[in-house]
Amino acid sequence: MNNKVSLIDIILFRLYYISMVVEDSTRVKDYLTKTKLETLDYVINPYVGCPNKCLYCYAAYMSSFSKHAEEWGEFIDVKRTSKKINLYKIKNKKVMISTVTDPYNSYEEKYGVTRMLLEQLVNSEANINIVTKSKLITRDIDLFKQMKSVEVVLSICLTDEDLKSKLEPCSSSIAERIETLKMLKANGIKTVVFISPIIPMFTDYRQIIEMTKEYTDEYWFDRLNLRSSFKTKMFNFIKQEYPLLKNLYSDIYEKKNLNFFDIIFKKIHTYCEKNQIVYKSFYAGT
Numbered sequence: 001m002n003n004k005v006s007l008i009d010i011i012l013f014r015l016y017y018i019s020m021v022v023e024d025s026t027r028v029k030d031y032l033t034k035t036k037l038e039t040l041d042y043v044i045n046p047y048v049g050c051p052n053k054c055l056y057c058y059a060a061y062m063s064s065f066s067k068h069a070e071e072w073g074e075f076i077d078v079k080r081t082s083k084k085i086n087l088y089k090i091k092n093k094k095v096m097i098s099t100v101t102d103p104y105n106s107y108e109e110k111y112g113v114t115r116m117l118l119e120q121l122v123n124s125e126a127n128i129n130i131v132t133k134s135k136l137i138t139r140d141i142d143l144f145k146q147m148k149s150v151e152v153v154l155s156i157c158l159t160d161e162d163l164k165s166k167l168e169p170c171s172s173s174i175a176e177r178i179e180t181l182k183m184l185k186a187n188g189i190k191t192v193v194f195i196s197p198i199i200p201m202f203t204d205y206r207q208i209i210e211m212t213k214e215y216t217d218e219y220w221f222d223r224l225n226l227r228s229s230f231k232t233k234m235f236n237f238i239k240q241e242y243p244l245l246k247n248l249y250s251d252i253y254e255k256k257n258l259n260f261f262d263i264i265f266k267k268i269h270t271y272c273e274k275n276q277i278v279y280k281s282f283y284a285g286t
């Protein structure tokens with residue numbers, strides 16, 4: 001039996017999922033949010049909710065801060081305020097767009113909130129990271145070229161498109177993300193590949209580096225964390241599709257044995273040092 005997912009399957013799958021998302025808007029006081037996240041000062045999330053529906057989504061806990069009864073991934077609120085971003089406040093600060101949504105999710109094409117915010121940020125003196133899984137980011141290359149300090153961060157944790165379509169059903173394909181990196185690089189934009197989350201037995205960091213190194217200035221790494229509803233989703237997925245991995249996942253996420261990640265991150269460190277790869281690890285270790 002041929003298990004390959006065709007392009008038409010992927011398109012139908014995305015259309016089906018996108019049509020299930022409830023759209024709304026929400027008033028906010030400010031697009032800027034001060035954060036306690038290490039290495040950052042402010043975050044900007046132009047939307048509440050994320051229609052990318054990654055099975056492992058760590059941001060699902062945000063559902064409880066919304067007015068929606070729908071599950072995470074099934075609603076999107078467009079953030080609205082007339083308040084402009086205070087450029088003085090973020091001078092020389094680290095600002096990330098975004099942490100709990102994809103700023104280039106499929107609704108950005110329609111609402112353009114991310115683009116509107118970038119237009120405000122064009123003359124800022126902040127250090128800006130923009131994190132996405134979408135090729136739509138190339139739409140804003142004209143703005144990135146005018147910005148003083150911007151890094152575009154493409155999140156890639158898989159190399160197999162079939163597996164990607166199961167775990168990250170609504171984001172750009174791996175091939176499209178690599179094309180995106182290529183285009184950004186050709187336009188002189190600093191690029192980062194965020195190999196995150198590292199999913200046990202699925203993420204091949206060496207292969208990702210091999211596939212992207214010509215167009216990437218820096219790599220970031222983080223591990224898969226599993227909590228609340230998405231832990232159940234990932235466990236069900238493993239149980240149904242990869243039953244042989246059940247014990248490993250149970251060891252890591254139920255018995256809290258982080259040996260697997262300790263070993264992987266040591267290897268990443270050695271590999272990057274040996275190959276003179278500029279990298280940052282967000283794994284704190286055991």
Ligand code: SF4
Pocket residue numbers: 050051052053054056057058059099100101102133
């Ligand atoms: S892109 Fe990020 S925020 Fe959106 S569903 Fe995937 S993991 Fe969650």
